[in-house]
Amino acid sequence: MRILTQKFAALRDSQSLLPISSTDPGDSESAYLQDEIPPLRPRVEIPICDPGTEAHALAKSFGRGQFLARQDAWEDVSREIRDAEEQRSLTPGLASIAQVIAKGCRSDAIYAVGQAIEKSNIQGAGAILTAFAINLEEEPDDPALSYVLAMSHVDVALIWRGASRVQDLAPQRRQAHDYHMHAAAALADRFDPFEQDSPLWAQVRCAVIDSDPCAAQRVADDFEDLIDLDPQNPFHLVALGQHLLPRRLGTLEMLDRQARRKVAQLSDVWGAGAxxxxxxxxxxxxxxxxxxxxxxxxVEGMHEILDRHPSQHMANVMAAFTGLTIAAPSENNSARARVMDCFRWILQDHLRELHPQVWALAPVPGKPDMHLGDDVDLINLGRTRAIGSIAQHFAPALESGRRLVFTPDGLQLRKSI
Structure with missing residues (x-):
């Protein structure tokens, strides 16, 4: 199957990795950035770390998985995923290295499937995944390779769903979505997360939970299993919060109850940060x-997170959340205003350098989510977002002619030169 794997790679290399000219006003990147660039260049001086430690670690593990898949080195894929999972290896930003390797393994095939779906080539999309699956099904009892296949089905299901709710999909898209979710669920039924000591398979169960008619009754327990198996990984807690929204599988009361429950369960790991x-x-x-x-x-939890993980990556994550993701007009003394106010002390007490990719990938209301590998200059986008957010927060000082300077000792306001 080496030829097919190389064809997937060639398709991706020829279409998704070409640089986009920033001088072309009609290209997608320029259009995306146009409404994010502030009208005047703000006087904000901060060191730019490109790539940041997390971006480098993600690229390394993702690239490793992609390379091994392109070589059809499936025994190596299995061993490296299993080793990373057994050790609960995390990147500096606390992402699962096993998950990232697996994502790299399937990335070329999933990209090719996405291209086929975009062109309404339904048979082609199915054939691509079938060809990729042949590589993985040669060892049906291998939990690592079966995990790659299961998450490939999840990825394809999410492509079919797009930004729509499942119940709003057209019949053809709904049928394709459900087929792939059920295929992933069938694989998950073969690998018990606790028998395998596998947060990867617990993650699959959570990923396919929407396909279960009793999903609302399962969601809290399934995520509790996942978090028990991998408590150091905060992305599981983030995913729990998203699944407990009323528009998904929960209620606001259930969200609050489970969030408080996690504080007690993870007191030694996260404390209020959970x-x-x-x-x-x-x-x-x-x-x-x-x-x-x-x-x-x-807010207490934000302090605990930054105290337990005092990295510049984490400072950028919290700054992007408070200064970008939730930034909006709000009433004084409201919960939103209280959390937005944290932006200032995060900048003053913690932020010393800018990690643009963190800001580029941060969710922004009203804009499509960005992902690694998108045809957008993430560094330029992230820098624009960050500098704009910081400048807006300190607008009165900047408008009076001062400049913001981030130093190793903290944020300083200085007279313009």
Missing amino acids: YTWVFMGALQQDPAAFRRLDPELF
């Missing part, structure tokens, strides 16, 4: 979650 991660996931997708938020507990 509450913060769960609500961050919810607030990224629906600001209505502010109605149930305990702002003081949330």
Whole structure:
């Protein structure tokens, strides 16, 4: 199957990795950035870390998985995923290295499927995934390779769904979505997460939960299993918050109850930070979650997260959330205003350098989510977003002719030269 794998790679290399000219006013990147660029260049001086430590680690693990798949080195794929999972290896930004390797493994095939679906080539999309699956089905009892296949089905299902709710899909898209979700669920039934000591398979169960008619009754327990198996990984808590939104599988009351429950269960790992991660996931997708938020507990959790993980990556994550994702006009003393106010002390006490990719990938209401590999200059987009957010927050000082300078000792306001 080496030839097919190389064809997937060639398709991706020829279409998705070409640089986009920033001088062409009609290209997608320029159009995307146009309404994000502030009218005047703000006087903000901050070191730019490109790539940041997290971006470098993600690229390394993703590239490793992609390389091994292109070589049809499936035994190596299996061993490296299993080793990373067994050790619960995380990137500096606390992402699962096993998950990232697996994502790299399937990336070429999933890109090719996406291109076929975009062209309404339904048979072609199915044939691509079938060809890719042949590589993985040669060892049907291998949990790592079966995980790659299961998540390939999940990825394809999500492509069919797009930005729509499942119940709003056209019949053909709904049928394709459901087929791939059920295929992933069937694989998940063969690998018990606790017998395998596998957060990867617990993650698959959570990923396919929407396909279960009893999903609302399962969601809290399934995520509890996942978090028990991989408590250091905050992305599971974020995903829990997103699944507990009323428009998904929960209620605001259930969201608050589960967030507080996680504080007690993960007191030695996250403390109040567990509450913060769960609500961050919810607030990224629906600001209505502010109605149930305990702002003081949330802010306490932000302090704990930054105390336990005092990295510049984490400072950028929290700054992007408070200064970009949830930034909006709000009433004084509201929960939103209380959390937005944290932007200032995060900048003053924690931020020393800018990691543009963090800001580029941060969710922004009203704009499509960005992902690694998108045909957008993430560094330029992230820098624009960050500098614009910081400048807007300190607008009165900047308008009076001063400049912001980020130093190793903290943020300083200086007279313009």
